[in-house]
Amino acid sequence: MNLGSLSSTSLLIAFIIYNVSFLVFVLALAGKRWSGRDPEAHQRRWGKAGFALAVIGFAAQLVYFFTRWAEGGHIPTSNMYEFMTFLSMMVICAFLIVYLIYRTPVLGMFAMPVGIIIVAYASVFPSEVQPLIPALQSYWLKIHVTTAATGEAFFAVGFAGGLMYLLRTVDYQSDAAAARKERRGVECTLFVIVTLIAFVSAVFGFNAAGYKAQFAQQTLVTDKSGAQQQVTQKVDYVLPPIFAPNGAETVQMTPFLGMSKPLFEAPSWMEGANAGRKLNTVVWSLLGGVVLYGVLRLIARKPLGAAISPLLQGMDPDDLDEIGYRAIAIGYPIFTLGALIFAMIWAQEAWGRFWGWDPKEVWALITWLFYAAFLHLRLSRGWLGKRSAWLSVIGFLIVMFTLVGVNLVIAGLHSYAGV
Template sequence: MTSLELSQDAYVVAFFLFCISFILFVYAMPGKKMKTHDRARHERRWGRISFTVTAIGFGSQLVYFISRWIGAGHIPVSNMYEFMSFLAMMIIGAFVVMYLIYRSAVLGAFAVPLAVIIMAYASVFPSEVQPLIPQLDSVWLKIHVTLAALGYAFFAVAFVAALLYLLRTVRWDSGSDRRSQRWLEFTMGCIIVVIGFIAVVFSFRAADYEVIVNQKVETVENGQINSKIESVTYTMPPLIAPYNSEESSLEAVPSFIGMKLPLMEAPGWMKGVQAGRKLNTVIWSLLAGLVLYAAIRLILRKPIAKAISPLVQGLDPDLVDEISYRSIAIGFPVFTLGALVFAMIWAQIAWSRFWGWDPKEVWALITWLYYSAYLHLRLSRSWHGAKSSWLAVIGLLIVMFTLVGVNLVISGLHSYSGV
């Protein structure tokens, strides 16, 4: 067995171990009808078992990471598959740290599935080992990316704890704050959209769906307009074709459930050969997520947040509020070093400038400013409880756009990580 084969097997093992540990963590959550003594004993016993399975899964992630590093010849964080897999490992690592401090089994019931979702999302991208481009071939890659991902991981744990606080404290009886109910349900809907996107991608991949659409690309060189044909491969039905697509390739696109595709072309202001495919992915994500959300609502016959709320009523809200704050307090200096300080040093070495207003640099700064404001409001203005929790929830949305949106939607020096 080669190192790369071992890494792939270890990745799959870790994925299934986390699925098992998620079920065990849910079982570890004590029921409301249990006596206080029985509740504590039940949570402590099954929490230890769940944590042990999670720790074994984390060890399997480490095997994946080290064996892929050996097989690839460089640290495996150079594309979206590798980075998102590494981020999932860091989230589990951050959860392990916070669990050892607070011993909260309920935190595992939400943190572990978040890592599972990210591992599944990573699998959407090509997993083949790719050679490092010259800008990435540096020791600063290890320092910058490792610390930045660890900072993101603690922000993700803070999000989980903040979401638990909101699920525990937002009331659903008549006369309660409807605005909080709507925003909490919107948050759950966003999570469902991601799950729906992963499901639809793997569905079309299992069906070996693939369509190639040709796009006419015009470039100006020395005052002359040159035209060439670029091929764009769609792995989902092309609702949106690339701008200025070649007619013959559009006519070859098969219909989907009786609907002639594509429905329209991407707008001309969307730059890049892959712009139409990326817009198509966004639309499929929303459609799949909305269908899945509607199906879950139909089964539950109530808002998802309202259905989950009774499961966390035995939780101490002050405890999860403290976990959320501590996670950000740990993650912020780590993120500052990795995503800003060491990133600027690397930028000076690679591109001969500390700062260049690249989209990824800008959004990393926005993320840093946001969590700076969080800590300021928490410490100086005493924003505890619901206000602090909503800030932590919104913070993860900013983090995910910095990680995914910038790489896959906005063109820049960091676009190689979207390959």
């Protein structure tokens, strides 16, 4: 078995073990009701089993990481596939650290799915080992990306803690306006998670079915001398084109549900690399999210939050609040070093300036300021409980937009990360 095969097989093994670990953590909580006279012992036993499986999966992903590094000759964090797999590995690592501190099996039920979804999302992107482009040929790639991702991984665990706190404390029986508002907020958060799952599932499904659509689009390209010329750019779609690129000609399109040509054309004001495909992806994600959320609602016969909340009724809300806060408190200084300080030093070396208002830089700063406000409000203003939990949830949604939205939707100097 060569390094490439060993690397991909190790990642697949890690993904499978992570899913099994998640199911074991679910059994640790759901099984308390039918475990007999000692439900706490049942939870501890199954919690240890889930933790052990998570450690084994993490070890398998470490094998993937280092074999891919050996295969490519550089640290595997240079594109979206590699970065997302690394981020998922650090999310699991952060979970293991926080679990060892608090020994709370319920954390595995919420933190493990974050890592699992990120691994699944990574598989959407091309997985071939690619040579480093000139902008990434620096030792700062190792320092900046790894520390930034580690900080974001602890934010993910903080998000899990905050979401658990809300599901545990939101009143699903009250008709008060404040309670209804809280329930809507939790449900919107769960809908975002379901939408991401639906997007990944759709890409998997159409890839497996061999679906393909390709368009030829005329694009203005600026060369090194500043001159502009028109070139023909091929744009490949994995999802059926509800929106085709503006002004593009169809080269190839697999029929889908009787649709042999795009339904609409992307607006002319949408500029940037692959703007039509990005719009198409957003629309498909939202449609898939609505359908999947509707199916889950039909199965549960109640809001998803109301279905999950009973599993957390035995948990101490103060413990969940503490877990969310501690994870963010650990991640914030690491993120500060990686996403700001090290990033600015690398920017000075690569582009000759510390700061340039690139979209990725702006959103990294927004993320840093948000978590700074979170820590200030908690430590100085006493924002504990629900207010702290809401901030941890909103903060990680900002992180995900910085990682996904900025890389794939907004064009900028960091657009190479979306290749």
